Structures are given as C-alpha cells and as structure tokens.
Amino acid sequence: MRFQSFRLLVVSLLLLAVMSCSNRPKLPPRPDDVLEEEQMLELLVDVHMIEATIQRRLIKGANPNWFGAQQYKLMFDRHGVPQEQFERSYQYYYQDSKKMTELYEKVIEELSKRQSTIGKGGNSKDLKPSNSGQAPS
Numbered sequence: 001m002r003f004q005s006f007r008l009l010v011v012s013l014l015l016l017a018v019m020s021c022s023n024r025p026k027l028p029p030r031p032d033d034v035l036e037e038e039q040m041l042e043l044l045v046d047v048h049m050i051e052a053t054i055q056r057r058l059i060k061g062a063n064p065n066w067f068g069a070q071q072y073k074l075m076f077d078r079h080g081v082p083q084e085q086f087e088r089s090y091q092y093y094y095q096d097s098k099k100m101t102e103l104y105e106k107v108i109e110e111l112s113k114r115q116s117t118i119g120k121g122g123n124s125k126d127l128k129p130s131n132s133g134q135a136p137s
Contacts, residue, residue: 027096035081035089037103043086044107046075049114 035043050071054064076083093100 031088031092033085033088034092035085037099039079039081040089040093041103041106041110043075043079043081044103045110046079048107048111050075 050068053071054068057064057067072083076086093103
C-alpha cells in the first residue's frame with residue numbers, strides 16, 4: 001500500500017513538473033558528459049529505492065542523514081558516476097519534459113517489477129539498491 005502511495009506521489013510530481021515546463025524554449029544541444037538514458041534510468045531507480053529506505057528508517061527512528069549519505073556514496077561509486085555528473089544530467093533531462101516523462105515512466109515500471117517480485121515470494125533484497133551499507137542504530 002505504501003509503495004502505491006509513493007508511486008502516486010512520484011507520478012503526480014512528475015505531471016506537475018511536465019505541466020509547468022510546457023512553455024520552455026528550445027533545448028540547448030546535449031552536452032558530452034550527460035549520462036545516457038539507460039544509465040540515468042538505473043541511477044534514478046536506485047535514488048528512489050534509497051529515498052524509500054530512508055523514509056522507512058525515519059519511521060523506525062534511525063539516523064537518516066548518515067544512512068542516506070552512505071547509500072548515495074555507494075550508489076555513485078558502484079555506477080562509476082560522480083555526483084556532479086548525475087546532477088548535470090538530471091538538469092539536462094529535466095529541461096526536456098518529454099524525455100523526463102519517458103524516463104520516469106520507465107523508473108515506475110522498474111520499481112513496480114521489483115515490488116511484484118516481493119509479492120510473488122521473492123526476496124526483499126530485490127527492493128534494495130545493491131551493495132547497501134548498514135547504518136548504525
């Protein structure tokens with residue numbers, strides 16, 4: 001149930017962003033260091049998994065700042081992408097509402113696949129970003 005609420009929130013925010021960006025001027029050329037869509041998709045899925053885990057930890061009273069910082073560092077290291085490059089890439093895709101919408105549709109699809117794996121008796125580790133570290137309690 002929580003995942004469905006989260007998914008609804010993500011879709012709502014995405015639609016709001018798309019509607020507010022409808023009058024944007026033509027996009028500048030794509031910079032060389034912008035991540036390819038597939039790699040951006042993988043990173044965005046991990047970002048949303050980390051954020052969901054942080055929210056769960058907030059409810060349990062764990063320290064979300066330490067955990068979040070560790071998880072993001074692991075994610076960027078695992079993907080071999082500097083945080084600054086991810087942020088520049090995100091800004092590039094954000095400027096193109098059509099590309100961003102398509103990207104987030106794929107993010108939601110991937111997150112839904114992971115959730116359905118759990119519903120079919122899969123392992124809860126399927127929902128976690130890989131190589132996750134443990135936060136101190």
